[in-house]
Amino acid sequence: MEPLSLLARLSKDVRLTSRELSRDEARGLVDMYYKLQHQRIALAGQIRAINQGADEPETTNVLSFFQSQVETLENQIRGALGEYAQKFVAGRWAQSIVGIGPVISAGLLCHIDIERAKHAGQVWRYAGIAGPDVDVWLGQDGAKKLVAELEEMAGDDASDPEFLLNLAAAKTKRRVETLRGWATKYGKNKLTRTGIINALARRPWNADFKTLVTYKLGESFVKQQNREGAYYGQLYARRKAAYMVANDEGRFAERAAQILRTKNYSKDTDAYAALSKGKLPQAQLHAMARRIAAKMLLAHFHHVLYETHYGHAPEKPWIIEHGGHVDYEAPPNWPMVE
Numbered sequence: 001m002e003p004l005s006l007l008a009r010l011s012k013d014v015r016l017t018s019r020e021l022s023r024d025e026a027r028g029l030v031d032m033y034y035k036l037q038h039q040r041i042a043l044a045g046q047i048r049a050i051n052q053g054a055d056e057p058e059t060t061n062v063l064s065f066f067q068s069q070v071e072t073l074e075n076q077i078r079g080a081l082g083e084y085a086q087k088f089v090a091g092r093w094a095q096s097i098v099g100i101g102p103v104i105s106a107g108l109l110c111h112i113d114i115e116r117a118k119h120a121g122q123v124w125r126y127a128g129i130a131g132p133d134v135d136v137w138l139g140q141d142g143a144k145k146l147v148a149e150l151e152e153m154a155g156d157d158a159s160d161p162e163f164l165l166n167l168a169a170a171k172t173k174r175r176v177e178t179l180r181g182w183a184t185k186y187g188k189n190k191l192t193r194t195g196i197i198n199a200l201a202r203r204p205w206n207a208d209f210k211t212l213v214t215y216k217l218g219e220s221f222v223k224q225q226n227r228e229g230a231y232y233g234q235l236y237a238r239r240k241a242a243y244m245v246a247n248d249e250g251r252f253a254e255r256a257a258q259i260l261r262t263k264n265y266s267k268d269t270d271a272y273a274a275l276s277k278g279k280l281p282q283a284q285l286h287a288m289a290r291r292i293a294a295k296m297l298l299a300h301f302h303h304v305l306y307e308t309h310y311g312h313a314p315e316k317p318w319i320i321e322h323g324g325h326v327d328y329e330a331p332p333n334w335p336m337v338e
Contacts, residue, residue: 014076014079014080015079015080015083018079018080018081018083018084019083019084019086019087021080021084023109023110023113024110026081026084026106026109026110027107027110027111027208029077029080029081029084029106030081030103030106030107030110030212031208032077033074033077033078033081033103034103034216036070036073036074036077037074039070040067040070040071040074043063043066043067043070044067046063047060047063047064047067050063077103078101078102078103079102081102081103081105081106081107082095082101082102082103082105082106084106084109085102085105085106085109088109088305088308089304089308089336090108090109090301090304090305090308091105091106091108091109092336092338093301093304093331093333093334093336094108094109094301094304096333096336097231097232097297097332097333098224098227098229098230098231098232098233099217099220099221099223099224099230099232099233100217100220100297103216104212104216104217104220107209107212107216108212108298108301109305111126111206111208111209111212112126112301112302112305114302114305114306114309115309117302118306118314119302119314119315120298120299120302120303120314123298123299123301123302124295124298124299125204125205126205126206126209127205127206127209127210127213127214127294127298128204128205128206128209128210128214129210129213129214129291129294129295129298133173134172134173134204135204135205136172136204137203137204138172138200138201139201140197140198140201142200142201143197143198143200143201144197146168146171146172146200147164147168147193147196147197147200150164150167150168150171151164153167154167161183161191161192161193161195161196162191164193164196165179165180165183165191165196168196168200172200172204174204179196179199179200182195182198182199182202183195183196183198183199185199186198186199213294213298214290214291214294217294217297218236218290218291218293218294219290221233221235221236221290221293221294221297222236222286222290222293225237231332232293232294232296232297233293235292235293235296236289236290236292236293237289239288239289239292239293240285240286240288240289243280243285243288243289244285247279247280247285248279250278250279252278252279252280253278253279255280256274256275256277256278256279256280257275257278259275259280260272260275260276270282271283271284296329300331300332300334301331302314303316303330303331303334304331304334
């Protein structure tokens with residue numbers, strides 16, 4: 001049997017069982033897909049570099065063979081994840097959206113546990129896009145400094161770890177239950193000062209999910225903004241246009257000054273030139289608008305996932321805040337006509 005025929009048959013066999021993947025298995029495949037994609041692009045770059053400037057193409061049969069194999073695996077994983085996502089109403093809804101394909105729809109499904117995320121804001125926090133006032137990674141030094149400040153504030157109650165935990169949760173806008181879970185884990189099933197510090201030092205979002213949402217999903221919307229029916233791409237375009245007007249009018253001057261105070265920019269960069277004039281760099285306006293589009297999609301995906309799981313719609317996040325606000329709208333293409 002020809003190798004390609006065998007691969008095609010294997011692909012069909014895998015697709016038949018892909019709907020039975022667990023969330024952890026699907027998450028592993030999403031991660032593998034993007035690693036393979038990165039490797040395929042790297043191989044293609046090597047082949048181009050070898051042939052660049054040559055009168056005749058160099059022999060790259062081996063590299064081309066492996067590039068083809070990587071691409072085949074990549075396509076098979078994409079197909080398997082597409083089948084996995086099709087099992088769920090929310091997955092089928094996601095794939096009805098311009099800019100979302102099988103891998104991203106599966107990635108959303110395998111990262112979001114609707115029984116632990118009763119509100120869209122919890123999903124935003126998990127993705128690290130809730131807002132600059134809550135998406136703060138303290139690290140070990142920052143956590144120690146915060147706990148010392150809270151102890152001084154607590155006075156005689158500073159020795160009570162439960163009191164300290166509640167203060168820390170309120171200060172960092174984190175859920176007490178989540179913080180307690182990590183703190184007791186680090187404290188070997190006891191709530192201790194050291195455990196609270198280690199819990200606060202943790203990154204408060206999932207790095208893989210943030211990459212999926214902010215870059216893979218967000219940039220897909222950016223690329224699709226001019227397509228008919230590109231709801232989230234068009235939202236990105238509207239928000240960026242509004243941010244550019246506000247930036248020209250100097251409405252981000254305070255924020256620009258704060259960024260200059262807290263971050264180091266080389267004085268020969270475009271970013272420093274903009275910030276020193278009280279303006280945000282264009283790249284930041286792009287990121288802000290992209291984040292709004294991603295946040296709205298997550299709110300809508302959460303809505304669909306919640307409604308199909310519990311049988312009724314969740315509480316609506318009326319305002320999405322980040323450098324401005326966007327009024328909440330019902331999810332497009334919902335309810336679905338299957």
